[in-house]
Amino acid sequence: MKKRIITLCYRKIIDVNSNKPWEKLVFEDSYKEFKMQAQFYNQDKKYNIFSELIHNVKGSEKLHFLVSGAIIDYLRKLNDIVPDIANNIGKPFLTFKHFKFEIINSDLRNIDKHVIAINFYSEPLIWHDTIAPYLLTSPIIATEGDVLTDMFAIQPFLTIHSIK
Amino acid sequence: MERKNFLRSLVIGAISTPVILEACKKSSTTTSEVGTTTTTTGGSSTASCAVAPTETEGPFPTKVPSSYVRSDITDGRSGYKLTAKIVIGNSNNNCNPLANAIVDIWHCDAEGNYSEYGGSGMQATNYQSVHFLRGRQTTDTNGLVTFTSIFPGWYSGRATHIHVHVYNAAGTSLKVTQIAFPEGTSSAVAAVNGYSKGMSGYTYNKSDNVFSDDSSGIEIATVTGSTTAGFVLNMQISVPA
Numbered sequence: 080m081k082k083r084i085i086t087l088c089y090r091k092i093i094d095v096n097s098n099k100p101w102e103k104l105v106f107e108d109s110y111k112e113f114k115m116q117a118q119f120y121n122q123d124k125k126y127n128i129f130s131e132l133i134h135n136v137k138g139s140e141k142l143h144f145l146v147s148g149a150i151i152d153y154l155r156k157l158n159d160i161v162p163d164i165a166n167n168i169g170k171p172f173l174t175f176k177h178f179k180f181e182i183i184n185s186d187l188r189n190i191d192k193h194v195i196a197i198n199f200y201s202e203p204l205i206w207h208d209t210i211a212p213y214l215l216t217s218p219i220i221a222t223e224g225d226v227l228t229d230m231f232a233i234q235p236f237l238t239i240h241s242i243k
Numbered sequence: 244m245e246r247k248n249f250l251r252s253l254v255i256g257a258i259s260t261p262v263i264l265e266a267c268k269k270s271s272t273t274t275s276e277v278g279t280t281t282t283t284t285g286g287s288s289t290a291s292c293a294v295a296p297t298e299t300e301g302p303f304p305t306k307v308p309s310s311y312v313r314s315d316i317t318d319g320r321s322g323y324k325l326t327a328k329i330v331i332g333n334s335n336n337n338c339n340p341l342a343n344a345i346v347d348i349w350h351c352d353a354e355g356n357y358s359e360y361g362g363s364g365m366q367a368t369n370y371q372s373v374h375f376l377r378g379r380q381t382t383d384t385n386g387l388v389t390f391t392s393i394f395p396g397w398y399s400g401r402a403t404h405i406h407v408h409v410y411n412a413a414g415t416s417l418k419v420t421q422i423a424f425p426e427g428t429s430s431a432v433a434a435v436n437g438y439s440k441g442m443s444g445y446t447y448n449k450s451d452n453v454f455s456d457d458s459s460g461i462e463i464a465t466v467t468g469s470t471t472a473g474f475v476l477n478m479q480i481s482v483p484a
Contacts, residue, residue: 100303111414112309115345118416119408144360148374149309155368156304177365200365 080208084219087173087201088240089161092183094194101162105150110193112149113185116142121187128192129185146195147180154178154197161199164237166229167213174218175199200240309379311347315391316378322353322393323435324473329422331386331409334481340386341484344417345410348390349377353438355398381412394435394474399444402451403432409482417482423454423463431466431474 093102093109117132120139126132132139161173179198186192204216205226213230233239329346332338351357358375360366366373376395380388397403405422424432426447436442448454454462468474 104304104306108306108309115347115410115414115416118410119419122416122419141359143364144358144366147366148311148377151310151366151368151373152307153304156307159368175368177367179360179364179366 080206083206084203084243085206085216085239086203086241088238089164089173089199089201090236090238091163091197091199092194092236093197095191101153101156105153105197106193106195107190108149108153109146109180109182109195110185110190112146113142113182113193114187116145117187127187129182143181146182150180150197161201164231164234166231172229172231173199173201175201206242310374311377311379313378314380314389316348316376317392318358318373318375320352320375320393322396322438323470325392325394325476326473327390327392327405327476327478329388329390329407329478329480331382331388332479332481333484335483338479338481340382340384341482342382342384342386343412344382344386344482344484345379345412345414346382346388347377347379347408347410348392348405350392350395350405351398352376353393353396355396355440394431396438396440397445400446400452402446402448402454404451404453405476407480409480411484417484418480420480421453421462422476422478423448423451423457425463425466431468434470 093106095106097103097106113129117129117139120132120136120142126135129142132142159174159176160171161175162171164171164173166172177200179200181196181198183194183196184192185194203219205219206214206216207226207228208215210230212232214233215228215230217226217228327348329348331341331344331346333341349357352375358373358377376392378390378392380390382388395403395405403424407418407420407422408416409418409420410416424430426432437445448457448463457463464476464478466474466476
């Protein structure tokens with residue numbers, strides 16, 4: 080197989096059922112920030128649900144960006160390592176420098192309806208080969224001698240984001 | 244389907260088998276928590292039997308304040324230094340100072356641009372200026388918040404302005420407003436002269452759709468200073484708390 084350069088995207092969904100400490104902090108703080116920021120687009124207090132705001136209030140799509148300000152320091156605490164995704168020997172191996180935060184839905188009256196996504200865009204990998212169902216990849220670093228590799232399977236919410 | 248996988252995994256090596264089976268179990272619990280759009284993976288195909296991360300768990304994260312909570316909101320944007328001192332008074336209490344109110348301000352840079360998502364929607368974690376010229380402070384016992392920023396630029400259709408959103412301590416909105424700037428030959432707006440844009444096509448306060456009805460000038464701040472020494476803005480805002 081010809082070597083290709085790929086980047087992956089892992090879309091991490093966080094909702095009321097997410098129970099790991101980091102996830103809970105991101106969940107709670109993003110909800111608090113949403114409740115504050117949404118008020119700018121809801122001064123008549125007409126809407127309660129995020130999807131209603133997005134459909135009816137011009138400019139409210141800025142809320143994805145505005146609410147991301149509440150959690151960017153939590154992302155920095157990950158030390159550039161994409162959470163949840165491990166290689167086949169159980170070690171996290173994907174690094175990221177770029178992300179995109181999304182509000183999937185939310186409700187000003189009820190935190191249980193708050194659902195967000197963080198899209199983690201990995202640093203480029205060399206895709207050497209596929210040994211089904213595993214991809215054999217390595218990060219792009221100059222090495223002499225053996226190239227250190229990872230093997231991992233494509234799993235739900237993980238995709239190849241770009242290729243060249 | 245599951246039996247075929249089991250037999251295949253035996254071929255790889257007896258040691259690896261329990262890990263893969265365990266991982267299938269683990270991965271189905273980690274993915275089923277992600278919300279109503281997921282189908283449970285149940286290990287029926289090898290592709291979804293991804294090994295879950297198994298590493299020493301790091302120190303548990305502690306709560307951090309929103310990245311907006313900072314006094315210096317410049318974030319590397321170039322422009323003349325501006326110190327903004329805003330005092331919040333309670334209109335339900337003779338305009339006495341309102342302590343512990345949360346004050347958000349935001350404004351455009353020298354070119355007239357606000358911080359927002361770029362075209363791709365991606366942000367960089369190590370890029371400090373992603374939320375440039377946006378900040379949040381809490382009023383002290385004198386109702387005062389101070390921000391260090393740059394003198395705003397301008398964009399078509401609007402006079403120079405700073406957006407302000409005042410909340411109570413619980414985050415409930417008390418007031419959404421904007422600060423206008425004094426005009427005239429000796430004003431800061433004249434001295435800054437629109438940065439590299441100049442003032443051609445500039446909208447002055449009396450033509451501005453937000454400030455044109457402010458006959459008493461209550462929305463206009465006091466601005467002193469110079470382009471060399473920097474500017475100081477003082478503003479009093481009353482909110483119903």
